[in-house]
Amino acid sequence: MSTQARYLIKFQHGDLARLRARLLEDVSREQFAVLLGKTQKINGHTIIKVVDLLFLEQADYAQQSVTFLRIKKDFIHRSLVELTNRYDVDTLIDVHTHPFSQRHVAFSPTDDADERGFFQFLNETFAGIKYASIVFSQRQYSARVWTFRSHAIVARSALIKTQTSREGIESSDVHASDEKIAVADGSIFQRSALVLGLDVMRTIMHDQVISVIGVGGLGSVLAEHLIHMGFHTINLIDPDVLEVSNLNRVVGAYYEDAKQKRSKVEVVRHHLTSINPHATVQAYHKDVHEKELESVLALSDWMIVATDTHASRLRVQELSIKYAVPLLSVGVNITVKENTIEDMSGEVITARVGDALCLQCLNRINPIQVASERHPEKTIREELVKRGYVTGKEIKEPAVKTLNTFVATMAVEVLINQYTEQHR
Template sequence: MNTKFCLHVPPNMWREFKKSMLESRMFNEEVIGFFFCQRHQVSKRKVRYIPKTWVVPTAECYEHQSTDGLILTQRFHSYLLENHLFAGLDLVHIHTHAGRSIPDFSYIDDRYESEYSRFIGSNFPKKPRLISGVFDEDLQSCKFRMWDRKGREFERVEFCNSLFEISNSQNLINNPDLMFARQKIFGEVNQNTLSKLKVGLIGCGGIGSIFAELLGRLGVKNWVLIDPDKLEQVNLNRMPGATQEMVEQNWHKVHYVKHLIKKVYAQGSHVKTIPTTIESDLAKQEIASCDLIVVATDNHLSRKTAQELALQYMRPLVCLGTHIDVKPDNTPRMYSRITVPPIGGGWCLMCGNIINLQRAALESAPSAINNMAAGAGYLEGINDPSVFWLNSICASTAVGVIHGMVSGFLNVDSGIDWIYEFPGSEWRKTDTEYLQTDDCYFCGINSSENVVQNSDFESPEFENRGFDNSDFIIW
């Protein structure tokens, strides 16, 4: 079986890239843009290319630009190579052809892409690969391919600009399960996506177990479950289906949640259990392969790690939590919170102050330091209080959010942060514009670049390596 290659560009990033591409065209000229991508080996037969930065040149960066083809200035091209390819990233060229029909690669494309793939494959230490894409003039229809380093052969690359890298163009469910007959209103494609969605759940306790039960019954059958803890007596009041016998038999929580899912799907489901923390290498590797990351833990370190993985691998993240405290008049305040940071950055759990980095650091410290911090009042002496019904509000709302993400009736491109307060029974929705943090250590690095003028970049000294100006990029 051949390896499947996919270029997966998050919706927000694609929207900005496409806008810059169209704005860079003065009349009907062809235009070009670049993604610089990290290679992610998802499995033996699947490779993702994840864009870490993008560049769209404007008219000043072209030596020639018309409907017949393109030539970039050597100065601008040297700038691209020195600032991006030396970082060890692979290169994606996207150019347009005139017209609105389904595009195809031309003879000129074949010739120069072949030469260029040999050039970058032999002149850079990490031997980057060239992926090329051709679009119609409106950037609607496309074809993608990836060249070998000798420029002799190429392989097909799938292009995806949605939240989830799941193809619905074929293999739709022809005979849908009667279990989902009452979900037909959301469409066949929606149910097909849910059935293929691979969810990584970090935390299988009071919130995570309810969440898995609900999302499983919506149609999700593929899971990676991560939690180091075992069932205890104190868990039985808020974990559906958990029994005293499971506690006595020392069940891990991941095996208990797997039991819940398998009760719904005796066949056709795939559930991988990892009874360890998210900080382990195995857990990180498995989470990176998931289409969606959900964190429902009661500590800050695991949420920080989940957010870092979501940013690194460009995966959507859903963070769940509840909190109960008591006001001075002895009446309780109870909160459920569902947070979905924008995929790829803009704001994250850390810069949004949704997790406490000091607490995360203490949780990762050796136990002796942790005990000293607790004695000094930096950590609470007991776990946060919790009740089943509040956890259920949090979990069920999160499932609704994910259903909206899959179906398309909820836009999370800019992220969401919803807080439910009881007994006031109010939903508060954070204005996510205020969460934007350009200088955040984790997500604030500018991941896109639109070169507006030649003066915006220095002319670096860059060895030609046998290519004259006309040999660089022509389409």
Template sequence: MSIERDLVFPGKLYERIRRHLITPDGNEAAAILFCRDAMPVRARLLVIDAVLIPHGLCADRRPDFISWPGEFLSDAIDRAEEEGLSLILIHSHPGGYFSFSKTDDESDKLAIGSIFGGWSGDVPNAGHGSAIMVGSGQIRARLYNADLKSRPIGRVIVAGDNIAIWRSGDPDAAPPMAFGSGMTERLKQLHACIVGVSGTGSIIAEQAARMGFGKLTLIDFDRVEHKNLNRILNSCHADADHGRRKVEMFADAVARFRPDISITVVPENIFSRDAVVAAAQADVLFSCVDSSEGRQIADLIARAFMIPLIDMGVTIPTRRLPSGGAAIVEVMGRIDYVQPLGATLADRGVYTPASLRAEYLARIDPEAFAAEQREGYIKGAPEEAPSVIALNMRAASAAMLECVARLFPYRHDGNGEYARTVFALADGDEEHRGEDAFEITDTRDVGRGAASPLLGLPALG
């Protein structure tokens, strides 16, 4: 039985392809997609590059027909075979016909047949395929095996400023209006992963479950303690008395009001292979951890499998008073939306080589680590059980609204200028920064998928 795969585009690459395929002259245009299979971790093809066939070199371009030079395909086969990639041949249907025509079927038999025929090594497990794009930018795609039998690609996903998801056979391409019943129904088809189910994470998980996400994956190795009860939703004294796993406690709570939801609990550290594989199944990834190492792993998962990532954090810096007491300098929260081929959390300075090294050294020196942890939320005024649930809710609400804005766009000025949101409650300020505000240092690992070692980390195998 064939596995149904998704086809995933980074938003920036998709826009480059769309501008090439949808042309002012109203004629068809073509491109070749290079795709990496994320199996065995995830059933999705990751579009890592594209060759845009120059319009002027096409032998014939009409509103319902295109013929382009074969040497482009020959060169693409050489590269794909060397790198173990699948090829998908995509062209536009300017007239809006959102299906494969008989001409497309006949052309595929020749073009896809020539790919398999010219392949000298092992054929990719996913095979090769074809796709069409209509004027709205919506894409329909299919894959072929070596016998030239086709099967539809289940979903086409674009992870960019907006997150577009087009399901095979679903004629309604436009997302429903945000905050309505249509959004709830659409969310039932989606899978969210929450890494860290504590202060902000429990609030994110609560929102995700009540808003309608069909699947949740909860990752956290820790247990409920009495000092957590003032900020972890659904936790109670019995959970702390028995040292229940946070993920198990929360999954039981959700089941009481959402019996239809599918929940996967991973009571492990995000550094484990099982946790990484579980997180890689999601459509959107929420990073609700307070360590640099945890954020780095979330960053790497999002890059490798082209999953949109939302990271959040809160802090309350203080200053010392002459009397020896402490006073609040600011009450702050930060939300970052990270897209494939965009600026990573590392690019944005959320974690740095220095902070990663410090945490590594802290593991070697437990006393130093304990001192660091005691600083916690309120810098300069250690608190064992800080009363920060209101601040956590403010940040977690903003983070979930960011997710809604990407899936069901509602902003009047679009999402491009909201790569980062920082709020400062003491000053009453809120600042937004776009993707252009950050320097992107390296994109080579984007779409690496399940390549060994997993995430490029030998410890994960």
């Protein structure tokens, strides 16, 4: 699974396509660019989020041919000044092309020597600047992160991740194994593959980790859809236990589960692995604010938030931006006044990092609601509810499965479209 790679370089939506378009526009000469990024280390993984792309003007090249490249010192100097003056970046990624190659690409001995020397220079000159590099052929890439192992300089192979797998390109360092083609006759997904095609099937079955935050009436249906569509690695996150009043809409939940006060995540996990015993489903009976869940979400390919609190959505969005993990926000609303249904609606918000939208700017997170849910002072939390600023958590909102199913279906359709050629 590519997300389990130890070194990841993650691009915001559209940036890898933009970078490649620019650098491979003219394949008669090598091209160069500098990316500024932010490095996060979590649980033994290094995740570099690409924040900015710096392109060269023609005048910034000292020499440029189909197999050779020299950049004027001035451009590198300007990049380093920007890097060291900004608070949001700490990593320099140099990118160049080997345009003579269509497919397989590898760093040359000249690249090795240049980059090793530059890394040494960075370390002697600046404190805490990190360094990585990427080389593109016309269709593939090789990437690495420069680091130290017991004081010796080493380069670690890295994988590039894009917001949608559609935008990604193949690494020359990883060979897709033949075992991955597992949609044989008589397999569970034989008929899905006829719809989605083998490439999409292979991606969602072998290369994607989906985290579902909130597995109630909406999240449980969503998770069931995911397993039926062929997703194989799913994390379920929810701190609640099942109640009898949930049985009108949580799939996989039985009366006995509510009587035994089993956790929602455990009940839904059992349901999913009963459908597909080959799937890896992790159940986290925890609040999304707990530290342990940060790495779970950081290493996901998509987060789907289907909770009913504003604080949890705020936290998920924070992690989405920090680790460049795309986010789907799913919600339903039913308003009943004097025995009349005034509103029955739902929505799916797609927020890939780089899409330039967030749940706050869309007015989906109310800061007073967050305070009423998360403020450390109990008296303040209660007072906000009592004064009528927000509704309390113990109020049972109206909920029916038909609406949930409809919106969960919409959400999984939106997700699947991220893997196919359909555009939304």
